[in-house]
Amino acid sequence: MEQRARVTNSFQIGLTGGLGVLTAIIIGAAISQTATILTYIGIALFLALGLDPVVRSLTKRKVPRPLAVGVVVTGFLGAVALILWAIIPTAVREAAKLIEQIPDIATSLVTTDLIARWDSQLGGAITTATNSGLDFIGNSANWPVLLGGVLQVGIGVISGVVGVVVVVILTLYFMASLEGMKDYLAKLSSASKRERFRKITDQIAYSVGRWVMGQTSVSLVHATSLFIFLTIINAPFALLLTLLAFTISLIPLIGPLSSAIIVITVTLIEGPQLALIAVIYYLIYLQLEAYLIAPRVMKKAVSIPAALVVIAALMGGTLMGVLGAVIAIPVAASILLIVREVWMPRQQLR
Template sequence: MRWWTAKDDADEAPSATVSTPGYIPWGNGARINPFTFGLLGALGVLVALLIGSIVGQLGTVFVYVGVALFLSLGLDPIVSRIERKLPRPAAVAVVVGGVILAFAGILLAIVPVLVKQITNLIDTAPDMVDDITHSDWYGWLTDQFGTNFDSAVSGVLDFLQDPTNLGEIGGGIVAVGAGIAGGVTGVIIVLILTLYFMASMRAMKRLAVRFVPAYHRPRFRELLEDVSGAVGRYVIGQVSLALCNAVLSLIFLSIIGAPLPALLALIAFVGSLIPLVGTLSASIIITAVCLVNSPTTALIAGIYYLVYMQIEAYVLSPRIMSKAVAVPGSLVVIAAVGGGALGGILGALVAIPVAASVIIIVQKVVFPAQDLKKLPPGERAEAGVDGNPPAVEV
C-alpha cells in the first residue's frame, strides 16, 4: 500500500483534496473509511484463524495421506518390476493382494496368541503377585527401602482390590479400547488410500509436472523420479529391517519365556520403522515388560538388544539401505521428534522419508545451482542461472 501525498494530488489529480478528515488515503486518490479499514483487517485475521483451525483439525487426515503416499512410493518399485510381465492394473492387484494377505497373516498369527496370553496373564495374576511378594529381589528391595516400599506396594494392591475403583479402571479400559479401534480405522484408511495412490501414481506424477513451467519440466521430471525412487527404496529397506527385528524378537522372546512375546515382537516391528531412536525405544519397553517375569529375563533381553542394535547398525542396515539415500543421524532424531510432536507415531514414520526427500532436493537442485555461480555471466545465462531459462525443448 502506498500513502497518497500532496505531490501526487498536484501531479495526478489537481482537483482532489490533499487530506480528507476521517478517511485514510488509498492509492490513486481513493480514500477508505477507518472503520471499513479496521473491519477488513479483522475479517482477514478471522479468516486466517479459521484456516489454521481447519488445518489443525485435519492434521490426522494429512498424516494418513502422507503415510499412504510413502507406502505407495515404497511399493511402486515392486509394481514396476511386476509390470514387466503383466499390465499395470494386474501388477497393482497382485501387490495389493500380497499386502492384504500379509496383513491378514500377521493378524491371524498375533491376535489369537495375544488373546490367549492376556487371558493366561489375567488368570495367573494373583499367583504372580504372590510370587513377586515372596521373591528374593522383592525382599532385597524391602530391606533397602524399608516400610516406604512396602507401603507403596500395599497401597497399589488395596487400590486394585477396592470395588469402588473398578469404575475408574473400566473407564481406562474403554479409553484404551477406543484408541485401539481408532488405530484399526486409521490402518484401514491408509490401506485404501495406498491402493488408490498406487493405481494412479503415474497420473499423479504427470499432474505434478504440469504445475512447473515448460522449460523446467525435464529437470523437474528427473528430480521427481529421483525423489520417488529414493523414498521407495528407503521405505522398503526400513520395512525389511523392521521385519527382521520382529521375527528375531519373536523367536528370542519365546525362547527365554518373556510375557506376551507376540505383542512385544509387534512393538519391536513398529519401533524399528523409526530409524535410530525407534529400535532403542522399543528395546527399552520390551526389557521393562520382561521385568514382570523376572529380573533375569529382563537382563537377558537387555543384553540381546544391545548386541542386536550393534549388528543392525554395522551389518544389516548398511547392506539393506545401501541403495537408499543416507540421512544423517542428527536429522533422523530431529525429524523423528518433530514428526512425533505433529502426528504421533505416524508422523514420526512419515518424517524420515520427508527428510530424505529434502536431502535429495538439496543435493540435486541447491548445490548444483550454487556451484554454477562460479561461471562467467555468459555461461551462467546459458546454464539457466539468474532467472534465464535454459534452451531446452519439451
C-alpha cells in the same frame, strides 16, 4: 491530504495483517480437526511409495504396469489378512493376560533386589506408590472410572481397525494412480522445467520408496529375530512384544533402543537372570543392525544424517505420536533430496 493517505495506508496494512492472522488460525484449526485424516493419507502414500519399487521391478521384467499393480496389491492384501488372522487373536489374549497380571507384575518388580534397594533409599516411596495404585484398582468405588477407561480403549481399538481399513483402501488407490499423480504435478510447473520437475519427483518417489521398504525390512528382521529369541528363553508375552518392537523399530535409532528398554523391563518380571540375557542379546543385535543389516538393506535409499533422523523423529512424534515419528523421516528425506538436487546446484552456479 498526505496525512489521510498515511492513515488509509496504515489501516490497509493492519487489515491485511489481521486477515492474514485470521486465515492462519482458520488453517491451523482445520489441520487440527483433520489431523487423523491427514495421518491416514500420509501413511497410505508412504505405503504406496514403499510398494512402488516392487511394481517397478516387475515392469522391468516386461510385466504390464496394471498387472504388476494387481499382483502387488493382491500380495499386500493377502499379507494384511494373514497378519490379522494369525497374529491379532494371540496378541489380544496376551494383552488381556498382561492386564490381568499387572498387580503381580508390579509386586514382583518392587520386590527385586535392585528396586528394593532404591525403595529403601527413597524411604519406601516406591512401595507406597505401588500399594496406592493397587488399592485404587481394588476399590469397587473406582471401577466406574476404570470402566470408562476400558470403554475408551475399546473405542480406540475400533477406531484403529477402521483406520487400518481406510489406509489399505487409500494405499490401493495411490498405487493405481501414482504415475498419474506424478504427471499431474509435473503439469503444474512451467513447460521449460517440466522434465526436470518430473525427474526430481521420480527420484523422490524412488528414494522414499526404497527407504520405506528398507526400513520395513530392517524392522521385520528385528521382530523376527526377537520373536525367536523370546521363544527360546520362554519369555512372557513374546508375540505382543514382537508386534510392539516391529512398530517402534520403524523409527531408526530411537525405535530399537526403545524396544530394547521395553523388552528388558518385561523380562525383568521373570528375574534378573532373564533380563541380563535380554541385555546381552540387544547389545549384540544392535551392533549387527547398525553395522551389517541396515547398511546392506538401506544402501539404495536416500542417505539421511543421524542427527536429522533424531530431530525429524522427535518433531513428528511430538505432533502425531509414533506414526508422526515414522512419517517425519521420509518427509525429511524428501526435503533433503530437494535441497541436494535443486537448491545446491543453483548455489554452485552463482
